[in-house]
Amino acid sequence: MVPDLLVTGVRVWSGRGRGLLALDRLAVPAGQSVAVMGASGAGKSTLLYVLSGLLPPDEGQVLWAGQDIAALNEAGRAAIRRHSFGLVFQDYHLFEELSALGNAALAAAFAPRAARAALVARAGGWLARLGLAGLDARSVASCSGGERQRIAVARALACEPPVILADEPTASLDRAAADALGADLAQLARADGRTLIAVTHDPAFAARLDRRLVIADGRIIEDSHD
Numbered sequence: 001m002v003p004d005l006l007v008t009g010v011r012v013w014s015g016r017g018r019g020l021l022a023l024d025r026l027a028v029p030a031g032q033s034v035a036v037m038g039a040s041g042a043g044k045s046t047l048l049y050v051l052s053g054l055l056p057p058d059e060g061q062v063l064w065a066g067q068d069i070a071a072l073n074e075a076g077r078a079a080i081r082r083h084s085f086g087l088v089f090q091d092y093h094l095f096e097e098l099s100a101l102g103n104a105a106l107a108a109a110f111a112p113r114a115a116r117a118a119l120v121a122r123a124g125g126w127l128a129r130l131g132l133a134g135l136d137a138r139s140v141a142s143c144s145g146g147e148r149q150r151i152a153v154a155r156a157l158a159c160e161p162p163v164i165l166a167d168e169p170t171a172s173l174d175r176a177a178a179d180a181l182g183a184d185l186a187q188l189a190r191a192d193g194r195t196l197i198a199v200t201h202d203p204a205f206a207a208r209l210d211r212r213l214v215i216a217d218g219r220i221i222e223d224s225h226d
Helices: 044-052 074-084 100-104 106-110 113-129 145-157 175-192 203-207
Strands: 005-013 019-028 033-037 059-064 085-088 163-167 195-199 211-216 219-225
Touching (some): 005 044, 019 044, 033 044, 033 175, 033 203, 074 085, 100 106, 100 145, 106 113, 145 163, 145 175
Parallel strands (some): 033 195, 033 211, 163 195
């Protein structure tokens, strides 16, 4: 089951006491795709890190399917991420010394032995589904930016997470590559019933998603639906 998200009373403060994020309430139904937009420094990436549990808020609750991940310790939040979230980072976070498949199936290194073969197979399947069939053994160092981003997406999906959290997934790509990846992400979310929350400056990608949030000074100032 894809978990619903409910954020209430969340505050994140900088070391100088300046507010980085101030959300009174945000609800995202299961299976919805959401674009988070706004100027640089508005708090978009901070929001994504809070939702993933990588950054615990100073105040408030972040409930996924009723479980407050803000109240968990680091180990508890890490366990939730392993089982529920597929994370796509803006700068890919790939290992240059590994192949495309080695990166996409990275979670297999930490999975129980009995689950590893299936995870590697799923990673290969996602590479093929994202247009990278036949590149399993290719070195990441030789891949283009668009190929690297697709490898990162395949890695995020290999564990079949119900939630995808993506930070600027189409950034630094040419228009054609950005459109192709954006279409793939939107289609994958809809076809598989996943919740997708993506920080983006790309209006073409945002237009493909169900909902658009605009953030300024850490607050949601616009919330629009198709």
